Amino acid sequence: GEDVEQSLFLSVREGDSSVINCTYTDSSSTYLYWYKQEPGAGLQLLTYIFSNMDMKQDQRLTVLLNKKDKHLSLRIADTQTGDSAIYFCACSADSNYQLIWGAGTKLIIKP
């Protein structure tokens, strides 16, 4: 079946850029998402990208999509302590409403 993979941890210094990577197997995914989960909280949709786009920028967030390699990344510029969270990559399945999720990348900010 479809699979989404991401590394479990990323550690960056405050003020640096964070790049969280994700690979997926379903080449027919129409939408690809990044969600943020803070401790004890629900999932917050950060941004999403349509499969016919290569890049999307939203303030400090930049999403890059490489369809050929089935690779999605999220870049957070000027990482702050408030960015500490788990970041989930998700892709739409055939139905579009069913999302296939990665296990999440825990972003750790070093002072």
Place this chain on the structure above:
Amino acid sequence: NAGVMQNPRHLVRRRGQEARLRCSPMKGHSHVYWYRQLPEEGLKFMVYLQKENIIDESGMPKERFSAEFPKEGPSILRIQQVVRGDSAAYFCASSPGQEPYEQYFGPGTRLTVT
């Protein structure tokens, strides 16, 4: 406009008991989705409901699990005769339509089976 509400936030059940998880969608949303998250794993789709209808339950175990979204009141995910393997975080999302980028998530219910 209040967000998606889930209760309880934490639920402890002994093996063999029943667990009832509630989800109140955002105002104006008629589509509800339930997901399960096991420790250190991503979310797994369980079921998609519209008011009074189950649209897709392909991710839900055939036995012991059921879901409903009545005309009035919250959506309920019911787990009968819970086992330790049911321990997980259960998330509910709602949307006004079928487009998934409009899915708004609740804070989740953490179920612990002892």
